[in-house]
Amino acid sequence: MAAPRNLTVDPGVGRLLKDEENAKEDDSPTGKKPKFEKFPLTKWEVAAALSVFLIFSTGLFCIYLTMPAAAYGKLKLPRTISDLRMLKDHLMTYAQDYPAQFILGYCSTYIFMQTFMIPGTIFMSLLAGALFGVFRGLLLVVFNATAGASSCFFLSKLIGRPLVSWLWPEKLRFFQAEIAKRRERLLNYMLFLRVTPTLPNLFINLASPIVDIPFHIFLSATFLGLIPASYITVRAGLALGDLKSIKDLYDFKTLTVLFLIGSLIIFPTLLKKKRIYE
Template sequence: MAAPRNVLRDEESAAAALLNNSSKEDDDSPTGKRLKSERFPVSRWELAAFFGVFLIFSTGLFCIYLTMPATEYGKLKIPRSISDLRLLKDNIATYASDYPTQFILGYCSTYIFMQTFMIPGTIFMSLLAGALFGVKGVFLVVFNATAGACSCFFLSKLIGRPLVSWLWPDKLRFFQAEVFLCYHLCKIPFCFLLI
């Protein structure tokens, strides 16, 4: 009775050794299995931060949209041309004068959302601020563009950097080498290049 147990254990250890050898060979091959952390480079916390920022902006926009008067719903749309901008300015000029705080909050949150997630149309939003507020619109646009660019940079650094280095490592190394070379060539005075 003792002999069959040893045979089974020997077979199990041989199978385990064979499995370990095959997994080592798979790790050496380019298509080998990767560790779980190498499969997707973004942690759960980073994804939660990304979706948290998106949900905060979306919720803010939704709440502002719900508190607007019902007659203004059809007049609001993101301008895509100068003629759309003129129509929008004419339609919401009275709304902006009647509800200045609510309008500025809605404008700022829309602008920052568009700038953060790189949605086209912020140039028309900048023109709209100039048309509605004049010189004061410049300060509003500068604040919104800065806040949107900062949050875009934050999300790009948090999510974009690991994804790019995971998806395109060879292209990233080539680009980094090119930048390094250009940087060091620019440090050499131009007159030595002419000789």
């Protein structure tokens, strides 16, 4: 009886068979991998974020407790223009009788919302205009928006890199490339981004520490660049009774004012570009 011959498989054929098996596994419903395999934050990063949130929430709650008991039932974050009108009517007397407590509560709420990216700060800006007028309301809104954005900046510096890379990978790469090209005129470019809707302010707050934008440049660009949009919302708060929706904010007159203020702020960037091309 003849002895069986040893069977050998050509290495190239073996690799081909293996690739076909892998392809079949990838094509199967169970073999497909989700776009995001897992939540990007580690347990320690989640714990750090929750700790910061708890500290802010505790401080806000303590401030809330200093308010008169009669005001508790009617205080809530507005979600519509009608909600904002009712809140404004309720707070008008309170802001006059307890100005220090109201300012403290208003600023704390605004900064809390801005830090943790809670929608509704535009209603807070409208409320500032309705209660304090254009000049004082604008100062209040710009201060709070800048403080909240700065707080969000440092929160992102703590845990933001994996989260932003997970949510906006392409936008982050674009932003990083643009920052790398404009390191010498970074303040002017950041002013341009704040004045124009090129990138959302939320993304700028979160991505700035990730692409190594110095805080002093971030702070200066935020303070100056938020003035035009803040002016529009604060000014609209004076005519809150005539406002039907947020879309009504941007009429021709307010857009003209925004263009003029934005042109003044962005002028240094345009001037430097002109010198480069000459």
